[in-house]
Amino acid sequence: MSLLVIGTVAFDAIETPFGKTDKIVGGAATFISLAASYFAKKINLVSVVGDDFPSDAIGMMQKRHINTDGLQVKQGEKTFFWSGRYHNDMNSRDTLETQLNVLEGFDPIIPESYQDCEFLMLGNLAPSVQMSVIERLRNRPKFVVLDTMNFWMDIALNDLHQVLKKVDVLTINDEEARQLSGEYSLVKAAQKILSMGPRYLIIKKGEHGALLFNDKQVFFAPALPLEEVFDPTGAGDSFAGGFIGYLAESRDISFDNLKRAVIFGSAMASFSVEKFGTERIQNLSAEEVDDRVQQFIDLVQFDISLV
């Protein structure tokens, strides 16, 4: 049984108040797979790149036991490219350029060896592409997590509503939750969104942490207070990767275990923002991950006995 990750594998060019990169490797599926690789042993990647994508970046993923059989390499085509500039507060950014390139006609192919998929992570992509992956799996996975963004709410809301009926967890940020629900209060937004299909909703609030809702319970995980956020790109995907990777490895989808998974996801996000791109989450030791999780425990745990 395995974890299947679909999403973009891409080039990013990033400007922050701390510096600037040329084209570096990014993409939702890259961050998700790398973050998940600290927990899940068997990760199958489905994505597409052009022939300009460096083979050593693919090698870097394989070294972290990510199976790239489902990564299509399109000869004569170019890899998806995004560039953006973060504002001084690091909470908002401007997109400078988007080149869809290979993503334009992306038709995800599921290798036969991926059909044992038990956990499915649908990274941010057109909802219709996310739906096609669900349809191409002969058995419905045990647990399906979907990430999306405001862009798809603007241009493909019907498709998004269709695929929302098929998933267990939706992960979006606070502004997207408000947009999707039409409610300002996140509690009310969560109730509305849960009625659209998913059993669980995770609202990511960046430096303000994350909320996990089901129809009866709510759990809050903080973000780690950091001296500097160096590059927020991929933080949400690293969160999702740590979350689904931990679940896939433990194979326990109780609410208590989802809470743990949110903490592991938050830990991976906190690493991700410390350096440009995927640099920080390519080579973590198990001890570094444990130390970071312990920081989260120390950050929020308290002992109150009500009589």
Next chain:
Amino acid sequence: MSLLVIGTVAFDAIETPFGKTDKIVGGAATFISLAASYFAKKINLVSVVGDDFPSDAIGMMQKRHINTDGLQVKQGEKTFFWSGRYHNDMNSRDTLETQLNVLEGFDPIIPESYQDCEFLMLGNLAPSVQMSVIERLRNRPKFVVLDTMNFWMDIALNDLHQVLKKVDVLTINDEEARQLSGEYSLVKAAQKILSMGPRYLIIKKGEHGALLFNDKQVFFAPALPLEEVFDPTGAGDSFAGGFIGYLAESRDISFDNLKRAVIFGSAMASFSVEKFGTERIQNLSAEEVDDRVQQFIDLVQFDISLV
């Protein structure tokens, strides 16, 4: 031994997207004392009002065992008045009117019976007035908490720096922490502010919770996700009241107990915003308070065993 609370006792007129009040009873010391009264048995109030202040509001405080011997009632003068309008997101507000009235010449008088002060809460007032209270106490209290705001950083920064050297805890919001320190990162801001004098810093982030720092540790308490925030006025003061009230009652100023106090403070703030003014925190049952604290426990507690 007792808790001494100094701050404004005032009239507020509030507009929110949910409604509008005429003059109602408010003020930092009112919210602090009421919130503290659910924990501390002996609360001594120092403040000033005009002869327009209703005696039944004083009676309401006395019924919650708040000693008002130090509440000066100035004949022929008017009570401090503030009116404000909250924006739709409830996170920002405009001040419509401020009438200092009796506050202008406020000279706090400490009744002799208040000299056994062990815990001192300096609610938001001119730093020079806060300092005079410290100076008029013959013995330095065991624990001093100071609340302030950006207004005093703008017009009385030197006085604020002087009094900061005399206190154990400073409570301010995130924007004020940035203003006082000149640092955007709250972690860096905390380090700078702790070097100004206080041993602990609490940064209040409204709907995003609160952070407690000392020079080595950090603790995060969430705000309770609420369906509606009805009136944020007094939330920070209710937080401070729950915090110092819990500490004064338990007489334990270890970091572990400060963490508990932050949770009790957060619980009181979550009640305060549910109705206009002090209405919600005038008549809570012990069971309601315990239930609310249990909601905070359920909201953040998780169980991870690192091997």
